[in-house]
Amino acid sequence: MHVTEPSVDEYIDLNASEEDAILQELDRETHLKVALPNMISGHVQGLYLTSLTRMLRPMRILEIGTFTGYSGICLAKGLPEGGKITCLEINDELEEIIDKYFTKAGLRDKLDLRFGNAMEIIPTLEDTYDMIFIDADKRNYIHYYDLVFDKVRKGGYIIADNVLWKGKVADPTKNDKDTVAIREYNEKVKQDPRVENFILPLRDGLLIAEKK
Numbered sequence: 001m002h003v004t005e006p007s008v009d010e011y012i013d014l015n016a017s018e019e020d021a022i023l024q025e026l027d028r029e030t031h032l033k034v035a036l037p038n039m040i041s042g043h044v045q046g047l048y049l050t051s052l053t054r055m056l057r058p059m060r061i062l063e064i065g066t067f068t069g070y071s072g073i074c075l076a077k078g079l080p081e082g083g084k085i086t087c088l089e090i091n092d093e094l095e096e097i098i099d100k101y102f103t104k105a106g107l108r109d110k111l112d113l114r115f116g117n118a119m120e121i122i123p124t125l126e127d128t129y130d131m132i133f134i135d136a137d138k139r140n141y142i143h144y145y146d147l148v149f150d151k152v153r154k155g156g157y158i159i160a161d162n163v164l165w166k167g168k169v170a171d172p173t174k175n176d177k178d179t180v181a182i183r184e185y186n187e188k189v190k191q192d193p194r195v196e197n198f199i200l201p202l203r204d205g206l207l208i209a210e211k212k
């Protein structure tokens with residue numbers, strides 16, 4: 001799910017720091033045991049998420065769509081002492097693998113893992129977040145944005161993954177439901193005067209919105 005040329009992707013990958021051993025193992029286990037393993041954030045995007053949290057030092061992160069925990073671990077690696085990540089995932093069959101790798105990474109105490117439909121869980125959350133990572137079902141991105149907005153502090157970030165959808169969002173002849181939903185999400189955020197935003201063309205595109 002990359003938008004850059006495969007050879008450029010390979011070059012980017014080769015010139016990044018090596019993926020840490022636990023994340024390599026998680027990636028392998030995800031590919032061996034879980035359906036749709038390509039949903040995983042992966043090496044370079046993972047490094048980016050970690051460096052972002054090391055730079056911004058968020059105390060509270062909310063991840064919507066955890067899958068096997070790869071992006072959650074990458075985000076949690078940058079949490080300062082006392083920081084927490086709340087991870088929402090609808091598929092409770094993934095609990096064992098998420099739990100195993102957060103524990104191996106020494107980050108289990110930073111994880112608040114909740115299973116269920118994020119649309120129903122988010123309204124029950126009482127924390128204020130410094131960072132939200134939206135990476136669940138694409139057709140609900142707009143709803144997730146609306147649900148989390150008031151829970152993000154001023155100066156906090158709402159980051160959404162896959163906003164280029166393999167480049168299909170920029171092709172007016174592509175109008176399947178997911179492409180249309182992501183296009184609408186990108187347009188909504190662009191029109192929202194409460195945020196400053198841009199799309200980072202990393203892997204499948206990250207929309208980064210800072211709440212003013």
Ligand SMILES: C[S@@+](CC[C@H](N)C(=O)[O-])C[C@H]1O[C@@H](n2cnc3c(N)ncnc32)[C@H](O)[C@@H]1O
Pocket residue numbers: 039040041042064065066067068069070071072088089090091116117118119135136137
């Ligand atoms: C693209 S994957 C997440 C990948 C993960 N963030 C990573 O980078 O490794 C999307 C995940 O969202 C979950 N999901 C889909 N709809 C959801 C919902 N309504 N509530 C919570 N999780 C949901 C799916 O089960 C899937 O595991």
